[in-house]
Amino acid sequence: MNWIYIFVTGIIFCAGIIIFLIGRLYRVRDQLSMIQEALQDIRHGNMNRRILTRDDDMVKDICRQINAITANSQTQIVRLNLAEQRYKQLMTGLSHDVKTPLTSLVGYLEAVQDGKVSGAEKEAYINVALDKAHDLQRFVESLFEWVRLDAGERPFQLENTDLNELSREILAGWIPVLESSHFTYQIEIPETEYFLQIDRNACTRIYNNLIENVLYHSQGNAISLRITENDACVEILLTDNGKGVPIEDLPYIFERLYQADKSRAGRGNGLGLAIVKELVAGHGGSIKAENLPESGIAFTVTLPKNRLIT
Amino acid sequence: MRALLNLIQIEFLKLRRKKFVAGMLFAALIMPVIAVFYFGMLDTKELDPIKFYKWATLSYTPWILLPVVLGVLSTLLMYDEHQNDMLKQLWVVPIGKLAYFFSKFFVMLMYSNVFMMISAIGSILAGLLSGLIPLTAPSLLFLFGKCLEISLLAPAAMLPVLALAAAQRNYLLPVGFTIIYTFFGFILLMTNMYLHPLSAMTAILVRNDPVVILNEPINTGKAFLVLGIWSLISTIGAGFALRRSL
Amino acid sequence: MDNLAIECRQLTKRYDEQSVVNQVNLNVKREHIYGLLGRNGAGKTTIMKMILGLTAPTSGEVLIFGMPLQRNEKRLYPRIGALIEKPGFYPNLTGTENLEIFAKLRGTTQSDAVRKALDVVGLPYQDRKIFGQYSMGMKQRLGIANAILHDPELLILDEPTNGLDPIGIAEMRAFIHNMSAQFGKTILISSHILSEITLLADDIGILHNGILLEENTIAELEKKNRKYIQLEVSDAAKAVLTLEQDFSIKDYSVQDLHLLHVYDTSLDMGKINQALIQQGITIISAQRCNDTLEDYFRKVTGGEGIA
Numbered sequence: 001m002n003w004i005y006i007f008v009t010g011i012i013f014c015a016g017i018i019i020f021l022i023g024r025l026y027r028v029r030d031q032l033s034m035i036q037e038a039l040q041d042i043r044h045g046n047m048n049r050r051i052l053t054r055d056d057d058m059v060k061d062i063c064r065q066i067n068a069i070t071a072n073s074q075t076q077i078v079r080l081n082l083a084e085q086r087y088k089q090l091m092t093g094l095s096h097d098v099k100t101p102l103t104s105l106v107g108y109l110e111a112v113q114d115g116k117v118s119g120a121e122k123e124a125y126i127n128v129a130l131d132k133a134h135d136l137q138r139f140v141e142s143l144f145e146w147v148r149l150d151a152g153e154r155p156f157q158l159e160n161t162d163l164n165e166l167s168r169e170i171l172a173g174w175i176p177v178l179e180s181s182h183f184t185y186q187i188e189i190p191e192t193e194y195f196l197q198i199d200r201n202a203c204t205r206i207y208n209n210l211i212e213n214v215l216y217h218s219q220g221n222a223i224s225l226r227i228t229e230n231d232a233c234v235e236i237l238l239t240d241n242g243k244g245v246p247i248e249d250l251p252y253i254f255e256r257l258y259q260a261d262k263s264r265a266g267r268g269n270g271l272g273l274a275i276v277k278e279l280v281a282g283h284g285g286s287i288k289a290e291n292l293p294e295s296g297i298a299f300t301v302t303l304p305k306n307r308l309i310t
Numbered sequence: 311m312r313a314l315l316n317l318i319q320i321e322f323l324k325l326r327r328k329k330f331v332a333g334m335l336f337a338a339l340i341m342p343v344i345a346v347f348y349f350g351m352l353d354t355k356e357l358d359p360i361k362f363y364k365w366a367t368l369s370y371t372p373w374i375l376l377p378v379v380l381g382v383l384s385t386l387l388m389y390d391e392h393q394n395d396m397l398k399q400l401w402v403v404p405i406g407k408l409a410y411f412f413s414k415f416f417v418m419l420m421y422s423n424v425f426m427m428i429s430a431i432g433s434i435l436a437g438l439l440s441g442l443i444p445l446t447a448p449s450l451l452f453l454f455g456k457c458l459e460i461s462l463l464a465p466a467a468m469l470p471v472l473a474l475a476a477a478q479r480n481y482l483l484p485v486g487f488t489i490i491y492t493f494f495g496f497i498l499l500m501t502n503m504y505l506h507p508l509s510a511m512t513a514i515l516v517r518n519d520p521v522v523i524l525n526e527p528i529n530t531g532k533a534f535l536v537l538g539i540w541s542l543i544s545t546i547g548a549g550f551a552l553r554r555s556l
Numbered sequence: 557m558d559n560l561a562i563e564c565r566q567l568t569k570r571y572d573e574q575s576v577v578n579q580v581n582l583n584v585k586r587e588h589i590y591g592l593l594g595r596n597g598a599g600k601t602t603i604m605k606m607i608l609g610l611t612a613p614t615s616g617e618v619l620i621f622g623m624p625l626q627r628n629e630k631r632l633y634p635r636i637g638a639l640i641e642k643p644g645f646y647p648n649l650t651g652t653e654n655l656e657i658f659a660k661l662r663g664t665t666q667s668d669a670v671r672k673a674l675d676v677v678g679l680p681y682q683d684r685k686i687f688g689q690y691s692m693g694m695k696q697r698l699g700i701a702n703a704i705l706h707d708p709e710l711l712i713l714d715e716p717t718n719g720l721d722p723i724g725i726a727e728m729r730a731f732i733h734n735m736s737a738q739f740g741k742t743i744l745i746s747s748h749i750l751s752e753i754t755l756l757a758d759d760i761g762i763l764h765n766g767i768l769l770e771e772n773t774i775a776e777l778e779k780k781n782r783k784y785i786q787l788e789v790s791d792a793a794k795a796v797l798t799l800e801q802d803f804s805i806k807d808y809s810v811q812d813l814h815l816l817h818v819y820d821t822s823l824d825m826g827k828i829n830q831a832l833i834q835q836g837i838t839i840i841s842a843q844r845c846n847d848t849l850e851d852y853f854r855k856v857t858g859g860e861g862i863a
Contacts, residue, residue, distance in 0.1 A: 027312055037631070048587075048709040048740060052634045052663035054316070067665040071707070078740045096809050103810040107797030128800075246755075247726040320657055327648040327686065394644030398610050399702070402638055403661045404629045 024058075031059050035066070042066075047074035086255065097139060105132040142271045149278035156282045158197040163234060163303070164189050164227060166200065170207045171225070178223065181215055186224040194227070194234050196303055202279045209272040210238055210299055218242025220296055229305070233285070236301040244291040253289055317405065317413035324390070325417075331386060334379050338429035341375065342366045342436040349442050357442050359449035366433040367426075367453065372460045372515065373496055376425060377468060377508055380418055381488025384472040385481045387414045392479045397552070407552040411545065414472060418465040426457040459515060466541050467495075467507035473544035477551030500525065503533070510536040560622070561586045561710050561742040562607055567616035569602050569766075576602050578766040579616070584710075584744050584759070589736050591757030591774075592746040593853075599766040600746040601641060604714050607744070608638055620710070634662060637708035639716060643699025647688030651679050651698050654687055658702055665707045673701040677731070692719045700731070711735065711743045717752060725752075732756055754778075754849060764857045777849060784817040784845055785825070790838035792816055802831050814840070821845075 034051065041049045047070045051063040108129040111117055117125050148154045167189055178185050214223050220242030228235050245253055254277040280287045285303040292298055325331055345366035349357055391397055400410065430453050437443040471491060475484040495508025503509040503526065510533040516522040517530050562584035569577040577599040584590040594600050605611040607618050609625040617624060620632050645654040655670045666672070671681045677697040690698065696719065703711060716732065717725045733756060735741045747753050753760055754774060761771045789795040792813050799805040799818065807819045821844060832839055 023312065034631075046709070048742075049635070050665040050707045050709075052665060052706055054660065054663045057663075064666055067707070071665075074740055075738070078738060081740075082737065096811070099810040099812070100808070103793050103813075104796045104800065107793035107795075107800075110793060111797055247730060251730075316660065320660055323653070323657055323660075324646055324649070326653065390646055390648075391644075394647065395642065396644040396646075398605075398608075398640055399638075399644060399658075400661075401610060402608055402633050402636065403658070404633045405661065 028058055031057065031063075035059065035063065039066070042070055047071075047077055094143070098136070101132045101136045101139070105129050105136065108132070139271075142275060146271050146275050146278070149275060149282070154282070156199045156202060158199050158283070160195050161198040161200065161203075162193040163196050163198060163203075164192070164194050166198065166203055167207070167225075167227060167236075170204050174207075174211055177215070178211075182221060183215065184222045186222075188224075188226040190227060190229075194229055194305075196234060196283075196305060198283065198303075199279075202282060206276050206279050206301065209276045210301075213272055214238070214240045214242070218296065231305075233302050233304045236303070237298060238301075239292060239296055239298040241292075241294075241296040244295060244297045245289065247291065250289060250291070254287065313406075314409050314412060317409055318416045321387070321413045321417045322420075328386070331383065331421075334382065335425060335428055337375050337379055338371065338425045339432045341369070341371045342429065342432040345433065346436045346440045346442065350440060359437065359443040359446055360452055362437050362443045363430075363433055363449060363453045363456075366436065367429045368456050368460070368515070371426075371429050372464060373508075373512060374492055376422060376460065376464050377492040377495065378488055379425065380422055380464060380468045381471045381491065382485060383421055384414065384418060384468060385475045385484040385488070387417060388472070388475040388478075388484075389481050407549050408545070410552065411472070411476060411548045414476075415465060415469065418468065418472065419462070422464050423458075423461040426461040430454060430457045456515065460511075463511045463514060463537070466537055467511040469541045469544040470507065473548035473551065476548040502526075504529075504536050507537050507540040510534075559586055560584065561620070562590075562744060563619040563622075564603070564607065565617050565619070567603065567606060567618060568614050569599070569606060569611065570614045575614075576766050577606070577613075580763070580766075580768045582761055582768060582771065584742060586742050587736070587740045588758040589732065589743045589745065589756055591753035591760045592744065592763060593748070593750060593753045593760055594746070594763035595748050598748075598763045600748075600763055601714055603763070604638075604640060604712055604744070604746060608636070608640065608712060610640070634706060635708050636710045636712060637703035637706065638712040638714075639699045639703045640712070640714045642719075643695060643702065645687045645695075645698060645702075648686060650683055650686050651690070651694075651701075652682055654698065655702060655705055658705055662706050664705065669705055669707075673705045676704060677701045678727075693721065693724045696720060696724070696728075700728075704735070709742060711741055711745075713743065713745045715746055715748070717747070717749075729756060750849060750853060762853065762856060769856050777852070783821050783848075784819045785821055785823065786841070786843045786845060787816040787818065787828075788814055788840040788842070789816065789832065790814065790840065794835055794837050795832055798831050798835050798837070799828070803828065 031053070038049050038051045049070060050067050053060045053063040057063070108125050112122055112125050112129070145154070171187060171189075175185070211223070214220070218240040220240040222241045224239050226237045228237070254273050277287055280301055280303070283303050285301060287299060287301045290298050290300070345362060348365070349362060391400065401407075433453070434445075434450070438445060443449075468488075471484055471488050474487055475481075478484055492508065495506045495512075498506045499509040499512055503513045503524065513524070513528050513533045514530055514537075516524075517528050560583050562582065564580055564582040567577060567580040567582070568575060580599075580603060582590075582592075582603065592600050592603065602611065606613045607620070609618075609629070620628075621635065623632060625632055645651075646657070649657070651674065652670060655673060659670050664670075674681050677700050679694065679697050679701060687695070687698065696716070700713075700716065703713070713732070717728050720728060729752070732743060732745060736743055736758075745753075745756065754777075757774055759771070759773050760777060762769045787795065792810055792815070795816060796808070796810065799808065799816075803823065805818060805820060805823070809817050809819075811817060825842060825844065829839060829842065
């Protein structure tokens with residue numbers, strides 16, 4: 001009698017194992033057909049497709065690897081699309097930025113040539129035309145500068161320089177302009193020396209573009225600048241009390257031709273901050289912008305200390 | 311199958327930090343403690359352990375305490391998801407409505423098992439420590455066998471409450487219903503035990519007990535049929551209610 | 557690959573003879589942000605619930621990635637992340653525990669998905685705080701974390717900025733923008749605030765009393781939002797000279813040899829016309845574009861406006 005019990009128990013045990021294995025097989029088969037379907041979708045270009053798995057699935061690792069691959073290509077595709085889109089925007093923006101001063105310039109010169117004006121008025125017309133030509137020239141130059149920076153073709157002449165001394169020199173030139181534009185200013189530069197690897201021209205350009213940006217776009221009337229240091233780097237903090245930048249636009253203000261003011265009013269060619277970003281990067285540093293809690297914007301330029309940039 | 315196992319596992323995760331759910335288990339010890347005083351006062355000599363167990367664990371505990379506790383538990387299991395509007399988040403996972411209902415039922419099953427085991431062990435300890443009963447193998451076998459029967463049948467008998475909780479947003483109605491439901495289960499045992507799942511359950515439990523005399527001969531098949539029908543109706547009703555829950 | 561993520565055809569929902577949603581044809585393109593704009597009670601939530609299969613439509617159908625949801629639940633739900641009305645979670649569990657439950661239910665696309673999702677929304681991982689003690693803002697964040705936990709292709713977000721403070725609103729916007737700009741997700745978002753939609757969306761649907769009044773791209777609508785005078789003249793160079801000299805206008809742009817945009821719309825057009833004609837410039841057309849989007853929406857909704 002006993003061996004029958006053992007036999008039956010054995011059979012039940014085996015049947016249990018078989019049922020378990022069949023269940024497992026079905027689950028894997030289901031998942032394989034799911035993977036198959038997802039792969040087909042991915043092959044048709046849907047890089048957003050993901051495959052979900054649980055931690056105890058047999059096919060977990062395969063699915064996760066497929067997910068990693070698609071996620072990766074998706075980021076790359078999105079980046080390429082974005083670059084293309086921005087390139088298109090650049091071209092349309094560019095054509096308006098060139099056309100507007102050029103048309104006006106033609107207008108003035110034609111008036112002079114047609115003899116519509118004479119004497120002092122003629123002189124004035126020619127001056128206006130010349131100004132416009134200069135504007136255009138400056139725009140083309142900064143565009144060229146930016147393109148060279150963007151392509152990494154500008155050579156940086158880094159020399160060991162005292163940032164504080166250089167900053168004082170540059171800002172001294174700006175003080176009359178600030179005063180005549182009715183800006184109050186507060187400048188805190190330490191008396192000590194901060195020696196860094198600096199390209200003098202680039203540094204001047206960084207200051208000029210940042211201050212011009214405040215003067216012409218912030219709509220504020222106060223500017224403050226402070227230089228501080230810590231163990232690893234030197235920070236230049238420039239703030240104003242203007243209107244700031246809408247938070248959704250903040251990430252883009254260092255991109256070429258970005259203008260917060262969408263009606264394209266006012267002067268400026270939208271290249272200033274893009275150039276600053278490239279120049280700071282050329283020093284191995286970084287720049288960020290944040291809105292201040294009350295009003296205005298704060299630019300922080302971070303330059304690394306004592307490091308040779310190649 | 312695996313999906314259901316996963317759901318059941320998750321149901322237990324949801325009970326973390328629910329002190330009330332754990333606290334209700336103490337109700338299992340009420341009857342054993344009272345039994346010690348009851349038999350102690352009677353001052354009977356040579357008390358039959360089976361008689362003690364019947365009183366301490368197999369009477370009011372399955373008739374009243376366990377149904378009420380399970381009713382409250384089923385309300386609690388459903389309440390959070392209803393109250394916090396979570397069902398829509400669960401349906402888009404997606405989770406099957408019936409799988410959801412069964413996973414709750416399974417929690418009740420496990421809970422009633424633990425409850426009855428606590429009650430059984432409580433009775434044994436209470437009886438031994440007070441010196442009222444000796445430890446005998448047949449009585450232990452009887453006790454644990456009955457406890458297993460109770461813990462399997464009681465959740466099935468309480469399915470109507472779980473279904474009502476699935477259909478209701480607030481907890482007052484299912485809790486109130488639990489008390490009335492339990493009460494009627496108790497009353498109907500004496501008049502017509504084939505109407506109410508709880509009385510049918512009791513009938514199955516006392517099927518070959520010579521001491522209990524009911525006004526009708528016990529027909530286990532009929533009792534199981536009653537339980538089955540009520541369970542089916544509850545499940546269908548719950549499925550319907552959950553589908554309309556939004 | 558079918559180009560639409562969501563396609564609603566003649567979608568209608570009636571409660572006791574009163575239609576809440578009426579024959580809506582809504583089309584959400586892949587990798588676009590679609591903004592569903594409408595006042596409270598316009599039927600936005602009902603449409604989203606019907607899309608998600610949480611409410612059955614009275615008539616009409618919804619296709620998601622070209623398939624009906626019914627009988628494709630297991631295939632489609634894992635590709636959708638949703639936040640409908642207030643997000644609900646288990647009040648006795650921490651944020652991490654709550655998400656772990658959903659991760660276990662759905663499965664995940666990568667290891668430590670819970671931690672990454674919490675990172676994205678800025679909630680701490682392994683925090684002791686239980687959901688019952690969360691502030692409104694934290695609850696909303698956890699809702700978002702749950703919606704992106706399985707890295708879905710399609711996000712359906714119902715009024716995601718509701719109940720958030722200004723900083724929270726700005727962060728939520730940045731998050732939604734990021735999801736689209738960095739990861740190329742398709743997003744359907746509803747709002748009763750016009751500016752919110754115009755800031756985020758690529759396409760917009762205007763819902764009013766259950767009817768989809770207009771469905772268009774934002775770029776197309778923005779054309780209706782420009783404030784300038786468009787002058788079409790025979791000679792732009794001459795015209796520019798007159799504008800600068802006689803009216804001292806500096807704020808303009810030249811579109812091409814004949815087309816000018818002047819951004820000061822308060823100018824006296826009569827005088828400008830006269831001056832231009834005097835200079836021998838022919839004016840082919842002059843058009844004042846002075847509509848704001850708000851004005852436009854007031855027009856399409858029959859004077860009631862949106863927000």
